[in-house]
Amino acid sequence: MKRNTQIxxxxxxxxxxxxxxxxxxxxxxxxxxxxxxxxxxxDSGYVEVNDGRIFYESAGQGPTIIMIHDGLLHRETWNDxxxxxxxxxxxxxxxxxxxGRSDVPKAPYSDLEDxxxxxxxxxxxxxxxxxxxxxxxLTIDYALEHPEIVSGxxxxxxxxxxxxxxxxxxxxxxxxxxxxxxxxxxxIEYWISKDSWIMARESVAAKKKMKExxxxxxxxxxxxxxxxRWPEKPALxxxxxxxxxxxxxxGESDIPDVHAHIGAIQAGISGSKRVVLTNSGHLPHxxxxxxxxxxxxxxxxxxx
Numbered sequence: 001m002k003r004n005t006q007i008x009x010x011x012x013x014x015x016x017x018x019x020x021x022x023x024x025x026x027x028x029x030x031x032x033x034x035x036x037x038x039x040x041x042x043d044s045g046y047v048e049v050n051d052g053r054i055f056y057e058s059a060g061q062g063p064t065i066i067m068i069h070d071g072l073l074h075r076e077t078w079n080d081x082x083x084x085x086x087x088x089x090x091x092x093x094x095x096x097x098x099x100g101r102s103d104v105p106k107a108p109y110s111d112l113e114d115x116x117x118x119x120x121x122x123x124x125x126x127x128x129x130x131x132x133x134x135x136x137x138l139t140i141d142y143a144l145e146h147p148e149i150v151s152g153x154x155x156x157x158x159x160x161x162x163x164x165x166x167x168x169x170x171x172x173x174x175x176x177x178x179x180x181x182x183x184x185x186x187x188i189e190y191w192i193s194k195d196s197w198i199m200a201r202e203s204v205a206a207k208k209k210m211k212e213x214x215x216x217x218x219x220x221x222x223x224x225x226x227x228x229r230w231p232e233k234p235a236l237x238x239x240x241x242x243x244x245x246x247x248x249x250x251g252e253s254d255i256p257d258v259h260a261h262i263g264a265i266q267a268g269i270s271g272s273k274r275v276v277l278t279n280s281g282h283l284p285h286x287x288x289x290x291x292x293x294x295x296x297x298x299x300x301x302x303x304x
Contacts, residue, residue, distance in 0.1 A: 040086055047094075047121045049114045052103035056094035056118060060086030063151070064127040065300070067093040068115070068135035070157075070283070072191065072198075073213055074100030074220055077132065080289035081296075089300065092127075094118055096135075098223020105227040111138050112145060112231060119149060128152035128303055130296070133258075133282060137161055140235045140265070143242050152303040153246040153269075154296055157254050157282045159261045160268075162234025169257035172197075184218040197255035200280050203287040210286065239268025246272035247299040251280035251287065258282065273299075 040060065046053040057075065065085055067078045075093040085091040095102035096111055115138065119127070128151050131139030136158025143150040171177065175194055178187045191198050192211045199207050214220060246269045250262050266274050275295055280287040 040083060047114075047118050049097075049117050050109060051107045052097060052105060052109065054094055054097060054103070054114050054118060055101035056092060056122070057082070058090065058092045058122060059083070060089055060091050062089045063300075063303070064090045064092065064124050066115075066119070066124070066127050066129050067091070068129065068131040068139055069093075069096065069099065070133035070135050072220060073210065073283075074102075074217055076100065076213055076217075077283070077286060078130075079209075081130075081285060081293060084293050085297070085300075092118075092122065092124075096138075097228075098225065099220050100217055104219060105224050108227050108229050110229045112141055115142055116146060119146075124149065126151045128154065128300060130154040130156065131158065132156040132285065133159060137235075140239070140242070141231050143244065144235055144238055145231070147241070147243070150244055152244050152300070153242070154249065154299065155246065155262075155265065156249045156285060157251060157258050157262075158248065158265060159258060160235050160239070160265050161230065162236030163261050163264050165257050169255060172255075184214075184221050187221045188214045197253060197258075198282045199287055200251065200253040202279055203281065206283065206287040210283070236264060236268065239265060240270065242269045245299070245303055247296065248272055248274040249284060249292065249295065250274060250276045251282055251284040252276050252278050253281040255282065 042057055042059045044055070044057045046055055059082065067075070067081065069075055069077045074095045078093050082091055082093055097103060097105045097109055097114065126149060129139040129142060133156070136155040137160060139153060139155060140158065140160055143153055172195055175196065176190065177195070178190050188211060191214070192207050199210065248262055248266055250259060262274060266272050277284045277288055277291055277295070285292045
């Protein structure tokens with residue numbers, strides 16, 4: 001592993017967004033946010049993996065949480081969570097291969113193995129995993145592969161291997177989803193302007209954030225995912241083996257297939273809890289971050 005020198009970044013800790021949600025956006029809220037700014041020591045660097053490197057950031061102290069992004073964005077999808085969660089936890093976020101600052105794959109690789117290498121390199125004994133969409137799929141697979149490490153799960157708009165998708169999902173309802181070889185700008189415009197489920201219609205500010213993140217990281221939309229290798233055994237029929245506290249967070253406007261997957265996951269993991277957040281689609285942590293953070297922090301407080 002090659003580690004950057006520890007850097008200090010100014011991160012805004014949105015305590016006011018959790019304690020005072022009714023005044024967000026007001027001048028008073030801005031003053032509260034300014035007063036609650038905190039300096040976090042962020043350790044960042046690269047972990048050497050098979051035929052490449054993956055980038056990570058870590059901050060805070062306490063029980064460890066590891067955040068795993070979806071299939072479009074990268075670790076910065078958790079910008080509204082990273083500093084907030086790091087107040088009382090050791091928060092780790094990372095870029096899967098082909099995303100953000102991690103290497104683009106040029107040979108077969110396994111996200112599952114990469115995550116385990118990250119865990120071992122950062123000397124994590126136990127952790128709660130927070131995974132969104134395809135990151136939720138990876139989170140479930142990791143919990144099945146390494147139950148001794150996982151203390152809890154937060155699954156955000158998750159999917160699960162072994163549960164088939166409909167043609168509607170594959171084509172996004174025939175709304176003109178660009179092909180793999182389409183220009184990056186065309187892909188960005190589709191996800192921001194045309195897709196009906198990635199974000200709710202009212203998530204105007206969140207769509208702007210997403211557009212900025214994708215424009216700054218076009219490799220997210222062009223990475224060589226054909227090299228990815230997946231576990232041989234699907235997770236669907238093994239969900240009952242997961243015994244840790246599990247929170248499933250769904251956006252009410254997410255695509256029907258994801259809600260179907262969520263139903264299967266909840267049925268399979270005994271004792272799991274599902275929360276549906278209004279005014280959000282597939283990415284509630286970006287669309288309604290204040291409500292999302294309160295929901296997840298309350299759950300994290302229950303994990304021993």
